Amino acid sequence: MTDISHTRSPSMARNQSPTVKLVLRVVLYILLGLFALFYLMPLFVMITTSLKSLDEIRTGDLISLPREVTLDAWKTAWATACTGIQCEGVRPFFWNSVLIAIPAVMISTLVGALNGYVVAQWRFKGANIFFALMLFGCFIPFQVVLLPMARVLGIMGIAGTIPGLIFVHVIYGLGFTTLFFRNYYVSIPDELTKAAKVDGAGFFRIFWSIFLPLSLPIIVVTVIWQFTQIWNDFLFGVSFSQAGTQPVTVALNNIVNSTTGVKEYNVDMAAAIIAALPTLLVYVVAGKYFIRGLTAGSVKG
Amino acid sequence: MAPILEVKNLFKNYGATEVLKDINVSIEEGDFLVLVGPSGCGKSTLLNCIAGLEPISGGELFIGGQNMTNVSPKDRDIAMVFQSYALYPTMTVAKNITFGMKVRGIDQATQDAKLKQVAAQLQIEPLLHRKPGQLSGGQRQRVAMGRALVRDPKLFLFDEPLSNLDAKLRVEMRTEIKALHQNLGASMVYVTHDQIEAMTLATKIVVMKGGIIQQIGSPAEIYNRPANLFVADFMGSPAMNLIPAKTRRDNGGTVIEIARKEGDPIVLTDPKNADLPEDVILGVRPEDIADPASRTRDDAQVAECVIDIVEPAGADTYVVMQLGGKHVTARLHAETTAKAGVAQPLAFDLGKVSYFAPETGQRLN
């Protein structure tokens, strides 16, 4: 896992005149600033639009600040906006997402931790093949499992339910959680396990007393990764839910693309921000771990 | 009494590769057995097999007279010190040491008493509440030893425990381990690639190469009578000189001719060892080629050799010359007047000489 937060030691001295250096520096900062504007603009537009009245949206322009700040759109988005036939805002769907994400994150993290522990520390014949199979599972386009999964959920009697969605997220999250923990545990010398075996500890005792207390950083990375994935999921949500069990992303899409009535762009934006808030919050609070999760899946080690 | 450890016809394979071939070794109570060899020789695997951390592919293994071949490590009554120390990073030193007892359900009072005793023995009392990350290498080593000692097992296993320490600390800890062995009278199996460690610590040495035992013996036997060229070359520093030579019989003794870079061959006579083939490899320790003045035996024979390199090493001075097409090292006094490029009279002491067959590498005498 690579950490990008350290900076290069003082280096890269250049033999240019101070003026050239200064100009280059200014150009550099201007460029960086412009890019920052590019990335911030949509968020800014979303926030300002959500605080405007519909009239102001029609007359004003995209990036102007609201003349009159109103929270009406937020209230509508949260409690009364229509998602198809239902007009209860995103609130119930927000809680659906919470109810789906929390157990799914917990279960897939725990199972991933145990899997990673076995693959990294209790190598047996076939463990590597298991890991390869698992890893490959991370890469399949989920479209290829949608149809049979819909049928199997039906057979299991959990089609269109929140437990059904939890189940799906756990199953298809295992690849990544196993990968994260395996890569973390593989860097822990196997002598630790050996020492604990000689000390008389068994499989679970070693996991519980020695590996789990070591795992806080990777648990944070995994939880954040899984939470972001599951919260932001749309494909499983839209495929395996029904009215009443939809996650917030599906509700948001329904609000935005519902064809009935007047287009309330401010409500759309407020709903979008509400849907984005939990993951944004996680990102702001624990950005370092978020980035580690992102890069862990793709950078070796 | 039964041997404390007995390994019988042990084989170990990883798939098709044999890493240990027909290992037979046993030690008595109080023995200090050192397994030594270059990396990849199987010594650590053998230790892991003894510990039960690696299943064995064939053979049997007895500890304290009990067949432990298929017993899990925790029931073998062993304790082990690892190369990386393998201290549990999230536990304090005290918890590290008592973890094994805790897992085994030993009562708290006994745990405390044993911890106190071991901590005193190893002088680590001030460290007990620290975590391994806050300790120096030497301190970690002590804690790892403590974790083993507190168990009071039948057999101690050490897997290169000193190889992560710096040179000075390594010598200190070596002495301490030796003292510990003498005081406890415990049985130990110790893996190292360092032949000096092997010589200083062992009561019995097993030299291994390629998964095969090359020689088993006391340090003196291994040093003075190496069983083959590999052992001769591996044990001792600087290594034994292995010089191709020609022999012929003469008056019940042997005349040895060693080619020199220039001039006539050196001719030495060995009154013993009559029955040698014509081509041999002569094994002479550097200390057996010395200043004529300091010769300890009367039958040492003096020959002039041109010195190539002079290496003062403080207590001694090593000189390197070329004999029989090989670099040959001799150990001279620190005050020697030897100079590179100048011929120097050297006394060859053949009292402890070894002869090896060039084709098989096996010892001949």
Add this chain to the structure above:
Amino acid sequence: MSKWLQDNMPKIVLAPSFVAVMVFVYGFIGWTAWVSLTRSRLMPRYELDSFIQYERLATSPRFETAMVNLFIFGTLFIVIAMVLGLLLAILLDQKIRTEGALRTIYLYPMALSMIVTGTAWKWILNPGLGLEAMVQGWGFESFEFDWLVDPDMAIYTIVIAAIWQSSGFVMALFLAGLRSVDEEIIKAAQVDGIPHWRVYTAIIIPSMAPIFLSAFIVLAHLAIKSFDLVIALTGGGPGYATDLPATYMYAMAFSRGDIGQAASSAMVMMLVVFAIVVPYLYSELRVKDD
């Protein structure tokens, strides 16, 4: 605990996950592959009937559009996101005082759902009220930016939004790569008097080849799986001008009731992913085995 249980505990612990993967990943792939070879419509049928579904795909103008779109979208998305990500990483690597804050700004879109991203850009690109209206309002009456509703251009709006979402991630990957280059090599280059920019072009960037590969794999994978963004931004429209294989598959499966087409298009997606990921995974795993 009996010895057998103890010895086999690792396998017992892995077993449920193993079964889950075998059934829910490989079994399901098998099921989809099988069904893609049948005449299934509303309900799955299991009598094999050669490659009829794939023939239908091949002759479907909608699927052709989806594949062409995937190619356009994938190529532009991967190339631009990589270039932009690398550029940002290099700019940020110049001892920028506000690096932490800038990194946070460049990367936050990655934390958003594609649905949120799509919603935001749909609003920004809305011709009547968004960017176009704004620029026109500034006095540039002739300014036109109606890609969102232009069948020929709509796919590029998806490219824009996807790049906005993912380029920060590429930046993070490359920045980590830049920082992991051995300091001593860079010092040696400086001692040798090699100019600053040459250090990048000749030493640092070539040493990041594995990271380029990683970034490529991740982006390609994102592109093939792209579904939510299209649904949120264009809904596949106008018409089916912005359909991708993923949206085609979904439409066949859940609104058209054409399971055979859904399965076969899913298999095509799978094969495209295979072609990209398998060589990568193979080399990764082989290296790790050493």
